Amino acid sequence: MTAAAPTSSRGPLLSLPTLTTLLLITALAAAPHAPRLPAWLLVLAVGCGLWRYWAARRGERLPPGWLRTLLTVGAAAGIYLEHGSLLGRDPGTALLVAMAALKLLEMRQRRDVHVLMYLGYLLAATQFLYDQSIGMIVYLALTGWALTVLLMVAHQARPPANPWRHAHLATTLLLQAIPVMLILFVFFPRVAVTR
Amino acid sequence: MTAATSVLRRQAQRWGLRLGRRLATPATLVYRGIYVLPTRNGLMFAGMLFVLWLTAINYGNNLIFAFTFLLASVALVSILHTFRNLRGLQVTALPPEPVFVGETAVFPLQLRNDSSVARPAVGLELERTLIDLTDVPARSHAGLLLRRPTLRRGLLQPPAVRIFTIFPLGLFHAWSTLELNQPCLVYPAPETGPVPLPAGASSGGKRQGRSGQDDFQELRRYRPGDSPRHVAWRVVARGQDPQTKVFGGENLMPIWLDWNRLATLPKEARIARLCRWVLDAEASGQRYGLRLPGQEIAPGSGAEHRHRCLQALALLP
Numbered sequence: 001m002t003a004a005a006p007t008s009s010r011g012p013l014l015s016l017p018t019l020t021t022l023l024l025i026t027a028l029a030a031a032p033h034a035p036r037l038p039a040w041l042l043v044l045a046v047g048c049g050l051w052r053y054w055a056a057r058r059g060e061r062l063p064p065g066w067l068r069t070l071l072t073v074g075a076a077a078g079i080y081l082e083h084g085s086l087l088g089r090d091p092g093t094a095l096l097v098a099m100a101a102l103k104l105l106e107m108r109q110r111r112d113v114h115v116l117m118y119l120g121y122l123l124a125a126t127q128f129l130y131d132q133s134i135g136m137i138v139y140l141a142l143t144g145w146a147l148t149v150l151l152m153v154a155h156q157a158r159p160p161a162n163p164w165r166h167a168h169l170a171t172t173l174l175l176q177a178i179p180v181m182l183i184l185f186v187f188f189p190r191v192a193v194t195r
Numbered sequence: 196m197t198a199a200t201s202v203l204r205r206q207a208q209r210w211g212l213r214l215g216r217r218l219a220t221p222a223t224l225v226y227r228g229i230y231v232l233p234t235r236n237g238l239m240f241a242g243m244l245f246v247l248w249l250t251a252i253n254y255g256n257n258l259i260f261a262f263t264f265l266l267a268s269v270a271l272v273s274i275l276h277t278f279r280n281l282r283g284l285q286v287t288a289l290p291p292e293p294v295f296v297g298e299t300a301v302f303p304l305q306l307r308n309d310s311s312v313a314r315p316a317v318g319l320e321l322e323r324t325l326i327d328l329t330d331v332p333a334r335s336h337a338g339l340l341l342r343r344p345t346l347r348r349g350l351l352q353p354p355a356v357r358i359f360t361i362f363p364l365g366l367f368h369a370w371s372t373l374e375l376n377q378p379c380l381v382y383p384a385p386e387t388g389p390v391p392l393p394a395g396a397s398s399g400g401k402r403q404g405r406s407g408q409d410d411f412q413e414l415r416r417y418r419p420g421d422s423p424r425h426v427a428w429r430v431v432a433r434g435q436d437p438q439t440k441v442f443g444g445e446n447l448m449p450i451w452l453d454w455n456r457l458a459t460l461p462k463e464a465r466i467a468r469l470c471r472w473v474l475d476a477e478a479s480g481q482r483y484g485l486r487l488p489g490q491e492i493a494p495g496s497g498a499e500h501r502h503r504c505l506q507a508l509a510l511l512p
Contacts (some may be wrong), residue, residue: 036366089254114236114365118243121266125247128258137258144262148269148364155236155365156316157328168317169363174278184264190252 002016021163023049023104025146026116029123030097030132032139037094038082044075045101052104062105072102093126093182094170113154120147145170217355217372220304221287224358227280228371231274240270272321273364280314280360281369288353291379293502294345295510300379302341302353306331318353320357320370341375348466348509382505385471386464392450392475396460422480424494449482449494452504470508477501487511 014022027049034042055062075098076086082173083091100119106112108111153159153164218228235239238455251259285307294300308331318328318337331337339358345351359370374473417426417437427438452472457465469485476483477496482492487502488511492504 010510014512056470067490111236111239114239118239121243122247125259125262126250128262129250129254132258140262145263151365152363155361157318157325158316160315166363169276173269173272173363174265177265180268181264184267185261188264190260 013110013113014066014154015163016056016158016163017161018150018159018163020053022113022116022150022154023053025143025150026100026104026120026123029120029143030100030148031037032127032136033097033123036090036130037097038078039072040078041075041094041098044071048101048104052107062108068105071105074099075102089126089129093123093129096123096126103153110155111159114151117151117154145174148173202259217287217374219374220376221285222371222373223287224284225279225369229278229369229491230371231278231367231369234361234366234368237270237368240266240366244270244328246377270364270366271424274367276363277360277367277369280311280317281358283310283402284308284314284358285357286371286373288373288375288377289378292403293380293382295382295506296345296348296384298345299352300343300345300353301345302377302380304339304341304358304375305336306339306358307336308333310334314360314362316362317358319361321354326356330494334448338448343379345379349379350510351381352376352378356444380506381401382509383463383466383470385473385474390468390471390475392472392479392481393452393456394450424480449484450476451484451494452476453486454488455486466508466511473501473504473508 030045030081037045051063054060076095079091079098080086083094085091086095096119100116101121103112103116103119107116121144124140124147127140149167150163151168152170153163209437216228218224222228244263247259247263247266250256251263254316287305287307288302289305290301291302304319306314306317306329311333314331314332317331317337317339319326319341321341326341327339329337329339341353341356343351343353353375355372355374357366357370357372361368417439425439430436430438450472452469454465454469457468461466473483473485477500480496482494482496483504484509485492487507490507490509492500
């Protein structure tokens with residue numbers, strides 16, 4: 001794609017408060033998966049998050065491309081060894097966590113930020129495969145709301161300094177979306193899967 | 196057969212016309228002038244929803260269905276918000292300041308928001324490149340700037356631009372194409388190097404050794420553009436209307452900057468020299484007139500006069 005210009009020439013993609021919020025919300029979306037993840041993946045995910053925070057705090061460069069590739073291949077191989085597959089519920093969510101963690105180290109363009117947000121939505125939604133309690137529904141609805149607030153800030157060419165600036169608008173959007181969701185929920189065709 | 200194709204073509208033309216619809220400034224962005232399409236991020240979002248939908252089907256999970264449909268609905272509702280972020284916005288192209296060839300022409304746009312809702316992240320886009328971006332607060336206005344290089348003297352017409360927004364979620368891109376009806380006047384580039392001014396009309400003699408400030412004649416009302424050195428500051432200090440000192444020397448000996456006396460030079464070189472002379476004459480506080488083919492600007496001085504002379508030079512065919 002486009003040549004990756006050094007971040008220093010364009011300034012940081014996101015302000016430090018926005019990036020910190022992004023890290024926290026990604027962690028929020030991934031956290032309920034934690035008890036089922038292998039220990040090494042947890043270490044990798046937390047490590048990537050801390051690395052990203054530290055790099056942003058100090059204005060350091062992100063790790064080079066070959067290291068990210070190595071970590072990606074390594075994580076995928078590890079998950080395969082663990083589960084004997086990359087598809088299915090458990091390896092699938094583990095893979096999502098690994099992808100989100102490694103994407104943290106690759107936020108060069110605005111598109112990368114978007115990918116991370118979408119991974120956040122996927123992480124939140126897949127939690128319903130394990131837990132459908134009322135508490136979890138509330139927790140994940142809040143996570144989805146927070147991701148939407150952040151999406152409003154992160155896509156802007158000049159993001160506002162305060163990541164919560166459009167919080168009320170995200171609430172409005174979600175409330176306005178609920179009736180549409182109910183219609184879709186009732187009328188959208190569902191393909192029956194025969195097992 | 197041919198009738199059918201011509202109908203089709205006419206239809207396509209109508210479509211092309213509709214899609215290419217441009218608003219001329221000053222314009223209010225109206226319903227029919229705003230277009231909305233998904234952004235690349237919007238398509239990616241749709242891809243994510245598809246993955247979620249497949250997951251929901253595969254596991255027959257109603258909560259994932261609900262989550263997927265909620266996100267899809269948020270995206271759908273966001274189209275209206277994106278649209279509303281532009282609709283009713285009033286865009287005016289303000290007259291740009293004249294510049295010299297080689298300088299950057301700056302075309303200012305004013306965005307007026309009469310509604311009670313702020314419009315964040317409204318941008319200006321040219322050939323799909325972001326030029327400028329601003330927030331327009333409620334019941335207020337904001338500005339956007341389009342910068343263009345200048346290569347030729349004369350009137351520089353700004354290109355058609357897009358006012359756009361992808362707020363709030365960045366999934367949809369709404370835009371209006373605008374013709375900016377305010378060209379920028381581009382003065383010619385002045386000649387560089389030592390180019391002495393031509394002698395006054397009465398061919399020197401008395402000019403030597405006269406600073407042009409000796410023969411005080413009278414006071415007249417201050418006019419914008421008068422040299423500050425000639426303002427009667429004592430009058431101003433007394434609290435009266437500012438007056439300008441008029442000197443006899445100035446009135447007596449205007450310089451004529453004459454096109455026909457530069458017959459040896461090619462056309463653009465003449466223009467460059469006359470331009471330089473206008474600037475120099477103005478800077479030294481003298482009165483000067485300009486003779487060009489088919490027009491003559493009577494002697495005068497001040498910013499207004501300088502502008503008239505430079506404009507005449509810029510607009511020479």
